[in-house]
Amino acid sequence: MPRLSADARHNVRLEINGRAHEAEAEPRMLLTDFLRHRLGLTGTHVGCEHGVCGACTVQIDGAPARACLTLAVQADGASIRTVEGLAPEPGRLSVLQEAFRRHHALQCGFCTAGILMSLDWYLREKPDPSEAELREFLSGHICRCTGYVPIVAAALDAARRLRETGESK
Amino acid sequence: MKPAPFDYVRAGSLAETHDVLASEGGEAAVLAGGQSLVPLLSMRMARPKVLVDIMHVDELASLRVDGDAIYVGARLRQAELLGWPELAKHQPLLAHALPWVGHWQTRARGTVCGSVALADPSAELPLVLAALGGHVILSSRGAHRRVPADEFFQGIMSTARNDDELIEAVSFPCRRNGEGYAFREFARRHGDFAIVACAAIATEKSVRLAVGGVADRPVVRDFPEVSDEALGDFAAGLEARDDLHATASYRRMLVCKLGAETIAEAQACRA
Numbered sequence: 030m031p032r033l034s035a036d037a038r039h040n041v042r043l044e045i046n047g048r049a050h051e052a053e054a055e056p057r058m059l060l061t062d063f064l065r066h067r068l069g070l071t072g073t074h075v076g077c078e079h080g081v082c083g084a085c086t087v088q089i090d091g092a093p094a095r096a097c098l099t100l101a102v103q104a105d106g107a108s109i110r111t112v113e114g115l116a117p118e119p120g121r122l123s124v125l126q127e128a129f130r131r132h133h134a135l136q137c138g139f140c141t142a143g144i145l146m147s148l149d150w151y152l153r154e155k156p157d158p159s160e161a162e163l164r165e166f167l168s169g170h171i172c173r174c175t176g177y178v179p180i181v182a183a184a185l186d187a188a189r190r191l192r193e194t195g196e197s198k
Numbered sequence: 199m200k201p202a203p204f205d206y207v208r209a210g211s212l213a214e215t216h217d218v219l220a221s222e223g224g225e226a227a228v229l230a231g232g233q234s235l236v237p238l239l240s241m242r243m244a245r246p247k248v249l250v251d252i253m254h255v256d257e258l259a260s261l262r263v264d265g266d267a268i269y270v271g272a273r274l275r276q277a278e279l280l281g282w283p284e285l286a287k288h289q290p291l292l293a294h295a296l297p298w299v300g301h302w303q304t305r306a307r308g309t310v311c312g313s314v315a316l317a318d319p320s321a322e323l324p325l326v327l328a329a330l331g332g333h334v335i336l337s338s339r340g341a342h343r344r345v346p347a348d349e350f351f352q353g354i355m356s357t358a359r360n361d362d363e364l365i366e367a368v369s370f371p372c373r374r375n376g377e378g379y380a381f382r383e384f385a386r387r388h389g390d391f392a393i394v395a396c397a398a399i400a401t402e403k404s405v406r407l408a409v410g411g412v413a414d415r416p417v418v419r420d421f422p423e424v425s426d427e428a429l430g431d432f433a434a435g436l437e438a439r440d441d442l443h444a445t446a447s448y449r450r451m452l453v454c455k456l457g458a459e460t461i462a463e464a465q466a467c468r469a
């Protein structure tokens with residue numbers, strides 16, 4: 030049982046969007062700061078830093094979770110997906126991202142990465158959600174710009190397209 | 199909003215967990231899902247010297263029906279319990295209450311035992327544990343004890359757990375034939391902590407109502423006879439608090455209204 034001391038940096042290895050990454054972190058470093066400052070993956074945003082706003086949501090071992098409520102050392106060995114992993118290839122957006130653009134489901138974009146990571150998971154779990162279910166699911170995210178209506182519309186549209194094409198992205 | 203420094207230990211076994219807790223006493227904190235502890239660290243409301251991460255301890259992963267109770271190990275996440283296909287069959291009250299605990303994104307990480315350990319007076323799982331008369335299983339180096347919920351919860355974020363003890367599991371009594379169960383909650387937004395939460399268990403002879411969010415811990419009362427008057431007396435006797443979200447008298451009013459609705463629902467689904 031190794032004890033990682035507070036004032037030293039320790040190696041953290043994890044898989045992000047299918048690629049192995051490795052960098053150093055003190056025990057108190059949050060996964061948000063690790064992603065952004067150590068690995069330069071600034072797509073994951075930081076709002077409240079106490080779990081309420083949802084901006085930092087990523088997928089950890091296959092489920093959406095707050096990166097700001099996870100320590101980097103805790104995530105050692107985990108598999109993580111971030112917003113950088115959503116687009117299937119450079120220059121092409123995922124079905125969900127495309128729907129966000131079509132419906133103007135973002136304005137400042139601060140909340141968007143987190144909402145996309147949550148919805149990307151949810152639409153795979155539940156391909157045909159009702160509007161009420163989507164709204165309940167989105168209660169884990171705060172958006173100060175859009176009023177949520179275009180976000181719900183984009184999610185419903187993306188769900189329909191994903192069902193029709195049978196695509197997973 | 200950055201935590202003060204601490205050491206980190208990823209425990210590989212129950213014995214290792216007990217060792218850290220025994221040697222560090224009150225300076226150590228158990229890290230489970232981190233959904234409450236990490237914000238407390240970030241806000242520097244908690245400043246432990248060492249965190250012991252229990253999420254890799256195999257002995258703590260169990261979820262099973264043990265006699266007439268559901269035994270939930272310390273590693274079990276809220277989403278895993280909610281996703282258990284047998285949950286509603288064995289204990290409908292848990293199945294009703296769990297979706298109210300935070301959001302999908304916090305239930306994916308937060309544990310059942312972590313919520314019981316925290317003992318927030320508005321939290322749903324301590325309320326359900328108290329309503330059902332469940333137990334908390336505590337262990338430390340060479341010792342083991344089972345504490346009934348009504349002795350475990352002692353005040354706002356205050357419990358019978360000693361510094362060297364781990365909550366190894368909690369046990370929720372299974373559904374009993376002839377009982378009806380219901381859960382209702384009032385919060386500003388879905389996923390917020392409850393302003394008032396009610397759990398009701400109806401039997402042939404009486405009704406039990408448990409109320410969270412009002413006093414400093416879950417309050418459980420058995421009513422041989424349900425009436426507006428009896429509920430009003432109960433609400434008036436609660437040590438309700440004023441806070442940012444609601445006044446004490448508003449909370450009492452909610453207990454009467456929500457309590458009556460929850461009881462009616464539990465009686466209607468008694469089978």
Ligand SMILES: Cc1cc2nc3c(=O)[nH]c(=O)nc-3n(C[C@@H](O)[C@H](O)[C@H](O)COP(=O)(O)OP(=O)(O)OC[C@H]3O[C@@H](n4cnc5c(N)ncnc54)[C@H](O)[C@@H]3O)c2cc1C
Pocket residue numbers: 079080081227228229230231232233234235236272298299300301304305307308309310311312313315316318320321322323363364365366389390391392
């Ligand atoms: C945005 C948001 C909304 C939320 N809404 C709700 C809500 O509506 N209702 C609700 O009930 N909760 C809510 N929570 C809190 C809930 O998500 C937490 O999961 C839960 O309170 C703690 O569980 P945890 O596993 O994350 O524990 P941690 O955060 O890891 O630990 C919490 C505390 O318990 C101690 N502890 C944990 N496990 C053990 C153990 N096995 N033995 C001894 N001590 C232990 C820790 O040392 C710490 O003091 C919310 C959290 C967030 C971020």
Ligand code: FES
Pocket residue numbers: 074075076077078079080081082083084085086095096097098
């Ligand atoms: S930054 Fe993590 S939830 Fe707000």
Ligand code: FES
Pocket residue numbers: 134135136137138139140141171172173174175
């Ligand atoms: S688009 Fe600005 S916060 Fe959501």
